[in-house]
Amino acid sequence: xxxxxxxxxxxxxxxxxxxxxxxxxxxxxxxxxxxxxxxxxxxxxxxxxxxxxxxxxxxxxxxxxxxxxxxxxxxxxxxxxxxxxxxxxxxxxxxxxxxxxxxxxxxxxxxxxxxxxxxxxxxxxxxxxxxxxxxxxxxxxxxxxxxxxxxxxxxxxxxxxxxxxxxxxxxxxxxxxxxxxxxxxxxxxxxxxxxxxx
Amino acid sequence: xxxxxxxxxxxxxxxxxxxxxxxxxxxxxxxxxxxxxxxxxxxxxxxxxxxxxxxxxxxxxxxxxxxxxxxxxxxxxxxxxxxxxxxxxxxxxxxxxxxxxxxxxxxxxxxxxxxxxxxxxxxxxxxxxxxxxxxxxxxxxxxxxxxxxxxxxxxxxxxxxxxxxxxxxxxxxxxxxxxxxxxxxxxxxxxxxxxxxxxxxxxxxxxxxxxxxxxxxxxxxxxxxxxxxxxxxxxxxxxxxxxxxxxxxxxxxxxxxxxxxxxxxxxxxxxxxxxxxxxxxxxxxxxxxxxxxxxxxxxxxxxxxxxxxxxxxxxxxxxxxxxxxxxxxxxxxxxxxxxxxxxxxxxxxxxxxxxxxxxxxxxxxxxxxxxxxxxxxxxxxxxxxxxxxxxxxxxxxxxxxxxxxxxxxxxxxxxxxxxxxxxxxxxxxxxxxxxxxxxxxxxxxxxxxxxxxxxxxxxxxxxxxxxxxxxxxxxxxxxxxxxxxxxxxxxxxxxxxxxxxxxxxxxxxxxxxxxxxxxxxxxxxxxxxxxxxxxxxxxxxxxxxxxxxxxxxxxxxxxxxxxxxxxxxxxxxxxxxxxxxxxxxxxxxxxxxxxxxxxxxxxxxxxxxxxxxxxx
Numbered sequence: 001x002x003x004x005x006x007x008x009x010x011x012x013x014x015x016x017x018x019x020x021x022x023x024x025x026x027x028x029x030x031x032x033x034x035x036x037x038x039x040x041x042x043x044x045x046x047x048x049x050x051x052x053x054x055x056x057x058x059x060x061x062x063x064x065x066x067x068x069x070x071x072x073x074x075x076x077x078x079x080x081x082x083x084x085x086x087x088x089x090x091x092x093x094x095x096x097x098x099x100x101x102x103x104x105x106x107x108x109x110x111x112x113x114x115x116x117x118x119x120x121x122x123x124x125x126x127x128x129x130x131x132x133x134x135x136x137x138x139x140x141x142x143x144x145x146x147x148x149x150x151x152x153x154x155x156x157x158x159x160x161x162x163x164x165x166x167x168x169x170x171x172x173x174x175x176x177x178x179x180x181x182x183x184x185x186x187x188x189x190x191x192x193x194x195x196x197x198x
Numbered sequence: 199x200x201x202x203x204x205x206x207x208x209x210x211x212x213x214x215x216x217x218x219x220x221x222x223x224x225x226x227x228x229x230x231x232x233x234x235x236x237x238x239x240x241x242x243x244x245x246x247x248x249x250x251x252x253x254x255x256x257x258x259x260x261x262x263x264x265x266x267x268x269x270x271x272x273x274x275x276x277x278x279x280x281x282x283x284x285x286x287x288x289x290x291x292x293x294x295x296x297x298x299x300x301x302x303x304x305x306x307x308x309x310x311x312x313x314x315x316x317x318x319x320x321x322x323x324x325x326x327x328x329x330x331x332x333x334x335x336x337x338x339x340x341x342x343x344x345x346x347x348x349x350x351x352x353x354x355x356x357x358x359x360x361x362x363x364x365x366x367x368x369x370x371x372x373x374x375x376x377x378x379x380x381x382x383x384x385x386x387x388x389x390x391x392x393x394x395x396x397x398x399x400x401x402x403x404x405x406x407x408x409x410x411x412x413x414x415x416x417x418x419x420x421x422x423x424x425x426x427x428x429x430x431x432x433x434x435x436x437x438x439x440x441x442x443x444x445x446x447x448x449x450x451x452x453x454x455x456x457x458x459x460x461x462x463x464x465x466x467x468x469x470x471x472x473x474x475x476x477x478x479x480x481x482x483x484x485x486x487x488x489x490x491x492x493x494x495x496x497x498x499x500x501x502x503x504x505x506x507x508x509x510x511x512x513x514x515x516x517x518x519x520x521x522x523x524x525x526x527x528x529x530x531x532x533x534x535x536x537x538x539x540x541x542x543x544x545x546x547x548x549x550x551x552x553x554x555x556x557x558x559x560x561x562x563x564x565x566x567x568x569x570x571x572x573x574x575x576x577x578x579x580x581x582x583x584x585x586x587x588x589x590x591x592x593x594x595x596x597x598x599x600x601x602x603x604x605x606x607x608x609x610x611x612x613x614x615x616x617x618x619x620x621x622x623x624x625x626x627x628x629x630x631x632x633x634x635x636x637x638x639x640x641x642x643x644x645x646x647x648x649x650x651x652x653x654x655x656x657x658x659x660x661x662x663x664x665x666x667x668x669x670x671x672x673x674x675x676x677x678x679x680x681x682x683x684x685x686x687x688x689x690x691x692x693x694x695x696x697x698x699x700x701x702x703x704x705x706x707x708x709x710x711x712x713x714x715x716x717x718x719x720x721x722x723x724x725x726x727x728x729x730x731x732x733x734x735x736x737x738x739x740x741x742x743x744x745x746x747x748x749x750x751x752x753x754x755x756x757x758x759x760x761x762x763x764x765x766x767x768x769x770x771x772x773x774x775x776x777x778x779x780x781x782x783x784x785x786x787x788x789x790x791x792x793x794x795x796x797x798x799x800x801x802x803x804x805x806x807x808x809x810x811x812x813x814x
Contacts, residue, residue: 011566020377021212021377024212024377025212028210028212028379033379034212034377034378034379035343035344035376035377035378036376036377036378037372037375037376037377038375038376038377039319039375047566047567047568048566058454058534059343059450059453059454060447060450060451060454060534061343061344061372061376061378061447061450062372062447062533062534063533063534064533064534064535064536065533065535065554066535066552066553066554066555067534067535067552077563077564078566080560080563081563083555083557083560084554084555084557086555087552087553087554087555088553088555100564100781101564101565101566102566102569102776102778103564103565103567104564105778105780105781105782106772106776106780106781106782107782109564109565110562110564111564112561112562112563113561116561120559120560124555124556125555
């Protein structure tokens with residue numbers, strides 16, 4: 001498979017490392033090579049967590065600025081912050097539910113307008129899918145499933161070439177049994193929401 | 199069973215680099231492992247610790263890296279396969295035993311792992327530890343990928359036994375914290391009991407012995423060079439005239455770059471995986487048919503300098519470059535695009551970098567700096583020290599751990615930090631060199647690591663400062679590893695002793711010792727004030743478990759607080775302690791009940807007593 005470079009950005013606690021593990025497992029099931037790199041130094045202390053995932057024949061495990069084929073953002077201001085990782089050819093998928101940084105929560109910073117974020121991403125990049133993954137996760141039965149909702153939207157884009165079945169199998173293998181039903185719901189809701197996004 | 203103990207050769211599994219390294223050690227039959235935890239190495243030891251509970255592997259969290267290396271050195275000189283791992287700056291702490299252990303050597307295979315951190319994702323410097331291999335005369339291996347890290351671990355033990363020398367395995371964060379598919383190999387049996395055979399002419403390093411050992415050490419390195427010349431870890435890819443020599447992750451960036459640039463035919467790439475001693479003949483032969491050579495290595499010009507020296511010896515006048523203002527930097531880490539651009543510019547290959555997106559119209563994005571957790575006892579202690587100090591001009595030397603974050607506003611309780619344990623010893627210096635009051639902070643694990651000797655110095659030399667030991671019962675920053683003050687029985691683990699910090703501090707001769715429970719604000723401030731007034735060395739033990747850890751052990755029963763109608767909007771709570779559970783809605787302070795753990799510090803500082811528990 002040709003090389004596909006995916007950047008995932010999230011705030012500590014949003015579960016993007018588990019999302020990377022599911023994608024890694026899906027790659028194993030699909031017979032696709034994959035290398036991933038994580039930066040999560042201060043994740044538990046409210047920092048940003050970034051995963052770079054390189055699918056296909058390239059052998060590097062990190063992604064340079066401007067070279068992500070897909071950007072999956074778990075939080076809208078973090079998606080915007082990762083714009084330097086994108087080019088005009090990058091497909092962007094983002095959650096629209098915000099998690100304001102502490103400085104904003106205490107009135108010492110201004111959170112950018114989400115509609116403006118969406119417009120900027122849409123104008124500058126190749127395409128945008130923006131969904132309220134938090135609302136969908138709650139609908140699926142657990143706010144913890146935001147990561148799996150977003151995986152559903154990612155797989156719908158077809159950019160990774162993974163079949164839905166393989167990813168569902170990876171979710172079964174890599175997530176906790178107690179959450180499986182909710183996670184499968186979440187995956188489907190994310191997939192459908194991306195399908196219907198216009 | 200632990201997934202890395204599966205005796206299932208051929209199984210393909212996605213592993214973190216650090217898991218692959220741990221697996222490599224297990225496949226090699228490692229019997230004895232020691233460490234002091236430090237990012238980016240910590241998951242190696244975490245996995246070995248877990249496996250030691252399910253197998254006859256001996257593993258210990260030692261009090262510091264010097265101790266870890268010495269404990270391991272004895273095991274390796276009793277014939278056991280031994281593994282000692284640490285972060286790069288940890289090797290500075292272990293450098294004393296390292297340099298002479300190299301003279302003495304080992305009888306069982308010994309691998310010392312240094313996890314370097316270019317770009318300083320979680321470190322205080324980005325020193326290049328390859329120089330330790332050269333400095334100490336240690337054979338060195340540098341993996342370029344996760345699967346190769348496992349293979350090198352396996353091989354490193356064999357190499358160590360062949361040379362009777364410890365082998366340095368040097369990684370970088372991008373190896374430790376990358377994931378890739380790894381195929382399990384077979385597992386060698388573990389020999390867990392050895393025998394020490396007395397050999398004073400090798401093991402007792404008095405000058406007369408060491409003079410002989412140094413001669414032998416240089417002979418061993420000559421032998422290492424012979425092995426290195428034909429090592430499979432130093433492969434050459436391609437046969438073009440443009441030569442590239444690369445190590446570690448840079449090798450893969452170079453491999454991808456020549457493909458992306460379509461110049462595979464024109465280039466040849468030498469990967470130096472076995473990089474100390476450098477393979478002289480191999481490199482000289484490599485240089486001979488090159489028109490131009492580019493050396494790609496993060497950090498210092500370690501390979502480049504030697505490659506240039508080899509070229510000089512051969513009388514080769516070809517351009518050889520690497521570090522320069524127009525090529526690679528000695529700073530930070532590299533990435534694929536940077537390597538691609540430099541290869542293109544150096545060899546004159548046509549290449550148009552991808553157009554960067556303009557940042558036009560992008561609004562400022564608020565930063566997301568790391569913060570002490572909700573209910574973190576460090577926050578309470580910092581607040582109380584500031585209150586107790588009042589108008590005093592205080593200097594706050596701090597140390598390495600979560601509490602370093604206290605340097606950020608509004609707490610501003612961190613003025614000087616250079617390395618583990620430095621809070622205590624620098625307090626000695628600041629106390630003598632200035633008339634300012636010195637109040638320093640150190641975590642419990644860091645105190646055991648290297649704070650104790652500084653405190654002994656303070657007592658002996660009659661220094662003047664207050665040391666606050668933040669006793670949260672764990673090594674929090676690196677992922678909650680145990681330390682000598684932890685009650686291991688709580689985890690159902692027997693065979694451990696326990697050191698009481700208060701008794702230890704008193705036994706060291708500190709005359710003013712007090713204990714605070716930081717969530718009792720008023721009482722703590724009074725106690726701290728007394729300690730600050732004491733002339734001489736005073737120690738305050740601030741005892742409260744790490745909130746994150748207590749939560750994970752189900753020891754914490756969160757009881758959220760709320761802001762009631764009595765609030766008259768001083769915002770003292772937000773402005774002085776800045777707990778992340780606060781938020782402002784419609785101009786009013788609120789508390790997020792999902793994250794508030796109920797430490798009640800804010801409730802105690804609110805002048806209106808407006809913060810009260812949420813009724814169940």
